[in-house]
Amino acid sequence: xxxxxxxxxxxxxxxxAQNSSKEKKISISKISSGINSPLPFTAKIxxxxxxxxxxxxxxxxxxxxFFLTEKAKGLPIHVVLEAMxxxxxxxxxxxxxNQCSEENPCPMHNEYKQIKQKLKVLFKSKTIRDLIxxxxxxxxx
Numbered sequence: 001x002x003x004x005x006x007x008x009x010x011x012x013x014x015x016x017a018q019n020s021s022k023e024k025k026i027s028i029s030k031i032s033s034g035i036n037s038p039l040p041f042t043a044k045i046x047x048x049x050x051x052x053x054x055x056x057x058x059x060x061x062x063x064x065x066f067f068l069t070e071k072a073k074g075l076p077i078h079v080v081l082e083a084m085x086x087x088x089x090x091x092x093x094x095x096x097x098n099q100c101s102e103e104n105p106c107p108m109h110n111e112y113k114q115i116k117q118k119l120k121v122l123f124k125s126k127t128i129r130d131l132i133x134x135x136x137x138x139x140x141x
């Protein structure tokens with residue numbers, strides 16, 4: 001559904017949130033290795049995620065690295081999608097048709113419209129902390 005960059009961004013944010021704190025920062029090489037992503041690609045993505053320290057924070061020096069603040073852990077997943085410029089994917093036609101609209105719907109439009117709304121609500125309500133908690137405490141099947 002999302003681009004490879006957005007998938008890596010989501011995995012990086014979760015990995016950093018699980019493995020770091022303001023006192024215990026994590027290096028880019030550990031992040032890259034931990035999410036199985038090439039270092040240069042990971043660096044490029046982290047550059048977007050650290051803009052204004054809105055999602056991922058970083059510091060330089062011997063004890064430097066990346067971390068998420070408690071405030072950032074409370075951010076909805078939608079914020080990561082926005083940073084990666086992927087939130088608009090939910091507004092596009094499922095079949096990729098340019099002329100698809102309410103007035104000129106594609107064969108999937110009406111059914112997918114309901115799913116898109118649910119996805120938007122999910123990404124705006126589910127936080128980074130929720131994902132970490134769910135991954136650390138999976139519910140029984």
